[in-house]
Amino acid sequence: MKKLLLLFSILLLSGSSIYTGASYIPMLMDRSELENSVQLVASAMPLQNPGRIYLYSTWLLVVEQYKGIHLIDNTDPSHPVRKGFLRVPGCQSLAVGNHVLYVDNAVDLVGVKIDFSTLKAKELARNKKALPEIVSPDGYIPWAFSRINRPANTEIVGWTTKTAAL
Amino acid sequence: MKKLLMLLALTSVLFSCDGVLNSGTDSSSSGTGGSMARFACVGNHLYVVDETYLQTFDISDSTKITRTSRIQSSWSNQIETIFPTDSLLFLGSTNGMYIFKLDDPAKPEFVYLYTHVTSCDPVVVKGKYAYVTLRTDYDTWSCSRGVDQLEVIDLSKITTPKNVGIYPMVNPRGLGIDGHLLFLCDGMDLVVMDATDPLALTALHRITLDGTPYDVIAKNGILSLSYSSGLKQYAYSNDSIQELSTIY
DSSP: OHHHHHHHHHHHHHHHHHHHOOOEEEEEEEHHHHTTOOEEEOSOOOOSSEEEEEEETTEEEEEETTTEEEEEEOSSTTSOEEEEEEEOTTOOOEEEETTEEEEEETTEEEEEEEETTTTEEEEEEEETTOSOOOOOTTSSOOGGGSGGGSOTTEEEEEEEEHHHHO | OHHHHHHHHHHHHHHTTOSOOOOOOOOTTSOEEOTTOSEEEETTEEEEEOSSEEEEEEOSSTTOOEEEEEEEOOTTOOEEEEEEOSSEEEEEESSEEEEEEOSSTTSOEEEEEEEOSSOBOOEEEETTEEEEEEBOOTTSGGGTTOOOEEEEEEOSSTTSOEEEEEEEOSSEEEEEEETTEEEEEETTEEEEEEOSSTTSOEEEEEEEOSSOEEEEEEETTEEEEEETTEEEEEEEETTEEEEEEEEO
16 A cells, blocks of 8 residues: 555656656755755865855855855866865755855745855854745746645755656 | 545645745955855945845844845846945846845845846946846746846946847856956856957857856956856966866
């Protein structure tokens, strides 16, 4: 019976794409985990899905879609150096104001102080649910994954294709 | 089993119902965003656009992010990008370019909506001209009926902006301007245009990349460009451009 249920849910999931055209499923994170998720990794990460860019002093900040921000030392633009990665699940945008980096951590707006010389980050402020939920690349959130239909206290931190998820 | 089938049928019905939901400034304490930006800091305020809202947050106290204003756009008009100057905000949206003034930086005030056919469009402003790229995007319903072009808009009177030029493009995204050089991400290419005369732009270079360019920042003779494969940088002066580096 369990197997049957699993089969049915898979059928339902794949069936939904036939009905709705939805071809993505959300990556979910518990709220408690989200609120402790912004962390600086002091080692370089490859650029996989680079998005928006931001110039701050001699640093180039490059958004890695849904994952965080590459911190690139651009003192010499002929030899930019990937120095670290600020992990920010659900990240799509950023800006710096009064020397504080503001970034979207899914639906939360977060202020982070980065010490670029020691490559350490400290979260200074968080405005919870200040931003709308991340919509799928199709431009909406399928009903099956709306807040009332997914596990309680979870936030959407990105979207992945069904084949990749299964 | 009957119950399961009923659940199945019910869920299918429910599933079938979805689908209806549907840089500017620079100072030492902030930085420079690309034209695809959705966040912008001006002084003690952070401006954030999403599909539906322009929100303003007070960031004068670094331990708090306090909302001071939230302005909703019409349901059919999705906001895409924000470009700030010291006194104005330019928002690119699917229906056109919004202009807001910052007389009270905590509460942006609507000035004008410059409308065009439905497309997706970042905007940059230099002097009294705005440069807007309009793009069709067949993955996004809201942009799928648009056109692909660059528009130049005269902002001498911000209450009555005027179109002063249209240039056909392939599939433009981010753009940037420094001095007289205008840089555009267009399809798989980086396009450089001479904007010495904003009323008559001329194309200087079209460089094909090994991926799709997305966002650019042009500043102090250095062009930084994110694209699907990584990050490229170029040096430019007068009318020449030279690649400096690529990282992946």
